[in-house]
Amino acid sequence: MLVTLSAAVTADGYMDDNTPERLTISTPEDMAEVYRLRTGHDAILVGAETLRRDNPALLLRDPEARRRRAERGLRPDLTKVTVTASGKLDPSLRFFTEGDAEHYVFSTVRLPELDRVATVIRSDAPSARAIVTELEKRGIRRLFVEGGARILRLFLEEGMADTLRLAVNPAMTLGEGRGGAHFAFDAPGKPCIRSRFGGMEVSTWQLKPDTAADDLRFLRMAVDESRKCVPCATSYCVGAVVVTSDGSVFTGRTHETSATHHAEQEAVAKALAAGARLRGASIYSSMEPCSKRASEPESCTELILRHGFAHVAFALYEPDCFVACRGALTLRESGVDVRHCPELAGEVRAANAHLWR
Ligand SMILES: NC(=O)c1ccc[n+]([C@@H]2O[C@H](COP(=O)([O-])OP(=O)(O)OC[C@H]3O[C@@H](n4cnc5c(N)ncnc54)[C@H](OP(=O)(O)O)[C@@H]3O)[C@@H](O)[C@H]2O)c1
Numbered sequence: 001m002l003v004t005l006s007a008a009v010t011a012d013g014y015m016d017d018n019t020p021e022r023l024t025i026s027t028p029e030d031m032a033e034v035y036r037l038r039t040g041h042d043a044i045l046v047g048a049e050t051l052r053r054d055n056p057a058l059l060l061r062d063p064e065a066r067r068r069r070a071e072r073g074l075r076p077d078l079t080k081v082t083v084t085a086s087g088k089l090d091p092s093l094r095f096f097t098e099g100d101a102e103h104y105v106f107s108t109v110r111l112p113e114l115d116r117v118a119t120v121i122r123s124d125a126p127s128a129r130a131i132v133t134e135l136e137k138r139g140i141r142r143l144f145v146e147g148g149a150r151i152l153r154l155f156l157e158e159g160m161a162d163t164l165r166l167a168v169n170p171a172m173t174l175g176e177g178r179g180g181a182h183f184a185f186d187a188p189g190k191p192c193i194r195s196r197f198g199g200m201e202v203s204t205w206q207l208k209p210d211t212a213a214d215d216l217r218f219l220r221m222a223v224d225e226s227r228k229c230v231p232c233a234t235s236y237c238v239g240a241v242v243v244t245s246d247g248s249v250f251t252g253r254t255h256e257t258s259a260t261h262h263a264e265q266e267a268v269a270k271a272l273a274a275g276a277r278l279r280g281a282s283i284y285s286s287m288e289p290c291s292k293r294a295s296e297p298e299s300c301t302e303l304i305l306r307h308g309f310a311h312v313a314f315a316l317y318e319p320d321c322f323v324a325c326r327g328a329l330t331l332r333e334s335g336v337d338v339r340h341c342p343e344l345a346g347e348v349r350a351a352n353a354h355l356w357r
């Protein structure tokens with residue numbers, strides 16, 4: 001007999017959560033592929049705990065596959081198989097009541113209540129080897145094993161699996177205490193490299209684009225801009241660069257057009273004057289965008305959020321000279337991609353040497 005094991009796993013390594021509802025880890029496309037794979041088998045097996053927790057019907061969904069089976073004189077659904085030691089199996093489970101299939105229950109106890117719905121095969125300790133042998137005797141040539149974990153272990157540890165199909169949903173994690181699924185990112189849109197190391201299957205997902213080179217390039221421009229500032233005792237010399245999605249670049253520096261303007265404001269004002277679209281744009285500032293201001297009502301952090309910038313990079317965290325800055329944290333809390341590039345921090349400190357003396 002050929003035995004196929006199939007399982008789906010979340011990014012944090014779970015096969016189910018703790019909620020009473022059935023958790024679907026597979027994407028619709030993966031689920032469709034699992035349904036397609038079922039059609040290449042004669043029987044489908046899941047553990048008794050999966051039946052109790054998920055109450056699956058385990059049907060053949062493809063009408064064409066059902067028709068082909070009927071043509072061969074078989075019942076349209078795959079033969080359904082389960083294994084139990086406790087015997088706790090309710091005959092009203094969908095496994096027994098839905099579809100048109102033969103049913104086998106491997107059990108260590110007598111189960112007269114299942115007599116009407118299944119053939120119960122008694123055994124003191126059902127092993128994978130015994131299950132395969134008994135099913136072969138009943139004409140099963142290809143078995144699809146769909147979990148759960150204990151049943152997969154049973155077949156793997158006894159060397160009774162020919163194929164293992166392991167589907168990982170990299171975007172799905174479970175909530176605290178395994179309570180329900182969370183989706184962290186849009187997996188189909190992300191690049192992925194697959195490799196193998198010593199028999200381990202490794203998927204490397206690029207969750208965020210690598211912006212390091214652009215960050216450094218535009219931050220250098222921002223630092224150059226900051227050097228044009230006239231040093232003053234009450235504010236930092238900062239340079240900022242706005243880069244829009246279509247690649248337009250706008251620079252600004254502290255006090256460039258007004259004695260109360262920060263560098264970010266100056267760069268944003270130039271971009272707006274040119275009719276640029278700022279939603280989704282990037283802003284590079286030699287220093288962390290401010291989060292609190294004495295001289296104006298809106299901080300640069302608020303300005304960046306109001307215009308919908310998607311990406312912020314800066315070289316130096318604002319020192320606690322004037323106020324305690326929460327710019328980077330506030331932007332991150334609002335979902336902005338914030339990058340700190342300390343490579344240029346020394347140059348920013350040098351441009352503000354008048355404040356450190
Ligand atoms: N992500 C996936 O791909 C996937 C697939 C299927 C299931 N699941 C999840 O997996 C969970 C269930 O997994 P699980 O590991 O707890 O249980 P399971 O593998 O579904 O079933 C284990 C049960 O099978 C019976 N059993 C196993 N080996 C046996 C043996 N040698 N002799 C007699 N009986 C045996 C026992 O039933 P008794 O307790 O009745 O004695 C045992 O409790 C569910 O939450 C389900 O949602 C996930």
Ligand SMILES: [Zn+2]
Nearest residue numbers: 262289290300
């Ligand atoms: Zn500011």
